[in-house]
Amino acid sequence: MAGFEEVNYYFRRAARIMDVSSHVERMLVTPFREVKVDVSITLDSGELGTFIGYRVQHDRSRGPMKGGLRYHPTLDMDEALGLASLMTWKTAIVNLPYGGAKGGIAVDPHQLSDRELERLTRRFVEQIHDIIGPQTDIPAPDMGTNAQVMAWIMDEYSKIHGFSPAVVTGKPVDLFGSKGREEATGRGVVFAMEEFLKDVGGGEIRGKRCAIQGFGNVGSWAARFLHEAGARVVAVSDQRGGIRNPEGLDIPKLLEHARRAKTVVGFPGADSISNPELLVSDVDVLIPAALGGVLTKENANDVRARYLVEAANAPTTPEADEILTRRGIQILPDVYANAGGVTVSYFEWTQNIQQFTWEEAKISTELKRYMSEAYATLSRVARERRVPLRTAAFIVAIGRVGRATTLRGL
Numbered sequence: 203m204a205g206f207e208e209v210n211y212y213f214r215r216a217a218r219i220m221d222v223s224s225h226v227e228r229m230l231v232t233p234f235r236e237v238k239v240d241v242s243i244t245l246d247s248g249e250l251g252t253f254i255g256y257r258v259q260h261d262r263s264r265g266p267m268k269g270g271l272r273y274h275p276t277l278d279m280d281e282a283l284g285l286a287s288l289m290t291w292k293t294a295i296v297n298l299p300y301g302g303a304k305g306g307i308a309v310d311p312h313q314l315s316d317r318e319l320e321r322l323t324r325r326f327v328e329q330i331h332d333i334i335g336p337q338t339d340i341p342a343p344d345m346g347t348n349a350q351v352m353a354w355i356m357d358e359y360s361k362i363h364g365f366s367p368a369v370v371t372g373k374p375v376d377l378f379g380s381k382g383r384e385e386a387t388g389r390g391v392v393f394a395m396e397e398f399l400k401d402v403g404g405g406e407i408r409g410k411r412c413a414i415q416g417f418g419n420v421g422s423w424a425a426r427f428l429h430e431a432g433a434r435v436v437a438v439s440d441q442r443g444g445i446r447n448p449e450g451l452d453i454p455k456l457l458e459h460a461r462r463a464k465t466v467v468g469f470p471g472a473d474s475i476s477n478p479e480l481l482v483s484d485v486d487v488l489i490p491a492a493l494g495g496v497l498t499k500e501n502a503n504d505v506r507a508r509y510l511v512e513a514a515n516a517p518t519t520p521e522a523d524e525i526l527t528r529r530g531i532q533i534l535p536d537v538y539a540n541a542g543g544v545t546v547s548y549f550e551w552t553q554n555i556q557q558f559t560w561e562e563a564k565i566s567t568e569l570k571r572y573m574s575e576a577y578a579t580l581s582r583v584a585r586e587r588r589v590p591l592r593t594a595a596f597i598v599a600i601g602r603v604g605r606a607t608t609l610r611g612l
């Protein structure tokens with residue numbers, strides 16, 4: 203798991219290089235608001251189900267706060283804080299006019315029926331509707347939530363506040379969602395990786411052997427786009443386990459298998475491997491695309507990839523980051539690598555506000571432009587300051603959020 207302290211470690215490492223005063227540092231780290239609510243519903247069985255919901259609003263100096271809702275059994279306040287602060291830095295790095303937030307419910311959504319999930323989501327909105335809004339805090343999908351959940355949020359919020367499609371992003375395309383939002387994070391990961399490999403002397407994506415941990419929204423779309431770009435995806439895993447084929451997995455067939463079987467496990471023509479094995483597979487690029495905190499001081503010395511592309515949020519603990527960096531493994535940090543999702547969320551929000559729609563080609567071109575511009579800045583700062591990309595990313599983010607905070611008046 204990735205907590206607030208882990209993110210703040212990276213923050214402080216960059217703040218120290220920048221000579222940020224200690225009171226500005228304290229101000230930037232301190233969350234604006236932390237909300238914890240009881241989300242009780244009647245289960246289909248007639249029994250009472252009690253769950254805890256969270257919404258952390260970390261910083262609002264650069265605009266309305268933005269970030270996903272995660273439905274996951276281990277979610278707690280510390281994780282919500284860490285993920286909310288990552289959103290502040292992430293939106294600043296891609297220069298979106300947003301602050302950062304994150305939240306969700308401590309629940310395993312697979313244990314609930316669709317009706318229960320709907321009741322739970324609507325109850326959650328009842329509890330937090332007065333702190334979210336199109337100009338205050340705009341939720342989006344994250345682990346365990348999807349476009350349907352966003353549709354319920356929009357509907358419930360609109361019952362109270364009137365028609366408000368812009369209160370949430372990642373909605374179904376048939377209900378004011380944006381074309382290209384579902385695949386945005388995966389697509390952005392591949393755009394980001396292209397820039398990164400070119401810049402650090404890794405060459406093209408074509409022919410690169412990749413291992414992906416997680417085959418949910420982010421991992422499966424990343425696999426598809428990597429495959430289309432000519433990479434060899436040799437290992438993939440999900441919660442149930444992993445599969446490997448050194449020749450490269452047939453991704454279109456795997457996508458079909460995973461849709462049917464609800465797991466990558468059992469895919470014909472591949473060996474099975476465990477999740478810990480996937481992380482140390484013999485590949486060029488390792489792409490964690492699921493849980494946080496999977497690369498630790500216990501396994502960082504065994505990682506064999508030359509490049510780490512963080513499609514998940516906070517997959518690398520500070521100790522692992524240090525070990526991997528010392529070992530010369532180049533890291534493309536989460537706050538940039540997975541920013542494609544929130545970037546297309548921004549496009550969705552602007553379309554909702556203008557009541558206008560963009561074609562998918564425009565979404566993709568604009569996403570590429572945002573990702574390329576952000577990378578150019580990171581790479582320049584990394585060279586000027588002689589720091590790794592993660593530190594460069596935090597330097598850029600702290601600069602932007604710090605200036606906005608100071609200009610608005612401390």
Ligand code: GLU
Nearest residue numbers: 269270342344543544547
């Ligand atoms: N949950 C995604 C993230 O971690 C997307 C957030 C959004 O679109 O607001 O970046």
